Amino acid sequence: MNIPSQISTLIAGIIITLISLWYGQNHGLLPVAASSEAGDVDGLFNLMMTISTGLFLLIQGALILIVIKFRRQKNDQTDGPSTHGNIPLEMLWTAIPTVIVFVLAVYSFEVYNAMGGLDPMASHDHHQQEIAHNHEISPSGQQGNESLIAMAPGQGTVALGIGAPPGQEGQGQPLEVNVAGMQYAWIFTYPETGVMSGEMHVPVGQPVKLNIEANDVIHAFWLPEFRIKQDAIPGRTSQLGFTATRVGDYPIICAELCGSYHGGMKTRLIVETPEEYQAWVQENQFASADTMEKAVAVNPTTMSEGEFLAPYASEMGIDSQTLQHLDHSHHHPEIIK
């Protein structure tokens, strides 16, 4: 095979390596990293970007060179050289990707473990705890309990989600938040304080443990700035652990298709200083009995879609007319408007 001269190969190799190294660190493709987990994931992504950029330049460069250098001349009807293979070269390009994926797999494993993905306790005791918790405050009421009890034999044996990072499992109590996904909202309840909210507030620097469940269909709880996501599955509880590192206001997005207004199912995570967080808790605790009543009063399962969505309508950029129209067509799926 006609391999270019060693010196030009070497120079090309150095240039490709330098560009890859630079771009891998400076791609600027990710949003701000607001949790301790996000930094690890970003490091992994940067490495993958470096390797990918190198391979991309190598192969696209070869394709462009081929188009320039090896074009058939007009009226040249002869064939190229008869080369069938090159065992050392083939071994090399089998070995290199093998080593790369091995390194990436080990690195990913480390990052995942550091995030708490392999926490065996993630839902070890979930079974009883979750059912108890559901008796108290499941926003969907009786129905939710029944489905959980029906699922009980399978519960607690499988850890779903991302738990506490290793070494942190036993240390202190993380702030626990119960997250319930429903068409088309997230409801957050704080078992320690009884606060219930449509937005999530957490103090900066403190580990947070989310117990995620769904009342109707599958949703997915996603915090892009925190690089974490977990499906909310009806009949199961899954878990997500994180520690916020930056004060700010971050979107919470539903990532799993959950129905017509899936695109509108979003809320905010507000990361505050511990003092601000305490103030928020107190403010909300005052009205806690009131909130609970209201929560029952605004139980979304008893509301029509139009009623339920009214407060979200402005956010989604739809007016009441569209809403009504949609509501109508949703209840009568056989009519296509």
Next chain:
Amino acid sequence: MTTQVEKPESVKHAGHVEEHERRWQDYFTFNTDHKVIGIQYLVTSFVFYFIGGALAGLIRTELATPDPDLLSPLTYNRVFTMHGTIMLFLWIIPAGAAFANYLIPLMIGAKDMAFPKLNAVAFWMNAVGGLLLMSSFFVGAPEAGWTSYPPLSLISSKVGEEIWILSILVIGTSSVLGALNFFTTIVKMRTPSMTIHDMPLFCWAMLGTSILVLIGTPVLAAALIFLSFDLIAGTNFFNPAGGGDPIVYQHMFWFYSHPAVYIMVLPFFGVISEILPVHARKPIFGYRAIAYSSMLICFLGLIVWAHHMFTSGTPGWLRMFFMAATMLIAVPTGIKVFSWVATIWGGKINLNSAMLFGMGFISAFLIGGLSGVMLASVPFDVHVHDTYFIVAHFHYVLFGGSVLGLFGAVYHWFPKMTGRMVNETLGRIHFVLTFIGLNMTFLPMHELGLLGMNRRVAMYDPQFQSLNMICTIGSYLLAVSTIPFVINILWSLNRGPIAGRNPWRALTLEWQTTSPPAIENFDEEPILWSGPYEYGIDSYSVDTDKQVEELLVEVKGDVG
């Protein structure tokens, strides 16, 4: 000195010219000729491509602005559900089957497929399944996405959902019958002088594809039948409200639908391995490595399905197993990509439309492959799962891979199928528009997903508008790119220059018969006088008809 494999006119048997002339009506009948079935599949799949493409145009137009102003969110869900279903089940998979039907018997020197009637049944089931799916537009199309996850699929648009299930069952059955045919034909019907290692690589790819279809599709069928019971009979296989488990559906669904990605792309890996050596005038680099890597991809493809479920009900340790298995696929895929580049390196590249699409395939598939390795990594996948990063990734694989490969196949085998050449200028315009459109549409989606745009939404944060606008303009360019293609095909069909039997001077067997081939393909049992890709070897290079005849006599003597 030229390479010459075209049989001289004198060797041709008289009488076949009339025999193979077909009437247009034949294509609307229960015809058992594999070539007719191949064309039937191809034309039908292109019809669905244009329908699916029109739906994609609606999706992109809706997403040009952050508000759901063109389609209601409900209609939007229906449109993308149908877009996905049509493109996967009625465009790419049948288009692969089209080329497999047309080419496999020709490439292995057989007169027809092993089960010609079953083959015709398979095509007509596919067409009926397609029409059935389209009918759901009239009763409220399905709206739970092409994955149709319960419990959402159990509570929304029930009639549409049931039609969707039925049509996928019919199309899936057609796919199994087709695979049965390909597998048996490849294993049993090769011309006696052809060993398995003399087979063109397209046949290897279809062998792998058929195995995947035969193993995977029944599992999808089972999942859909259970889902159907839940939907219409009120059982609780997957319904959590009654104690069912929606995660079991996901396992069964992805057990088929992950390998389905390879069912969609492997045939075009095969196509590329055919196109590149012919138009670069060089033997394929590492024949066995490419052939066996197809088999390895099949095996690995069957044990990685749960990587679609990293954020759903998959425990941590299991995620690690599926991560490692998924990453390993990069090795056989890498072998293929490197071998293709090495094949054309140092060749004499004829940069015609087929070759452009072939090289475009490598270029775009590379991006899809690299993002695929990233996605295998659990911590990263957790961030981008169900976002536009995924949409970008699989469009690079399935549009950049399968569709570019498919267009390459059309340009490469059009002379064989019709007996006429295509217009290269229009073909090149088609390529340039497609390639720019493809990158403009799908490249910005990576960034959208990383930044926080989830998929399957009609409304999004206004901060994503400019990137979405680029995607939308790119998609219009893709729509425009089909115009030169359609004009080219229609014009060349009637007015293209006569091709002769082997315009590319290729060595695989399909080029050794007339264009288009006679009803039973070959006048006499074809004899291999070289391997499929022996370009650049003097003993196979002949430039006069007399030499060809001498060579034929010599080869026949050897075989006899």
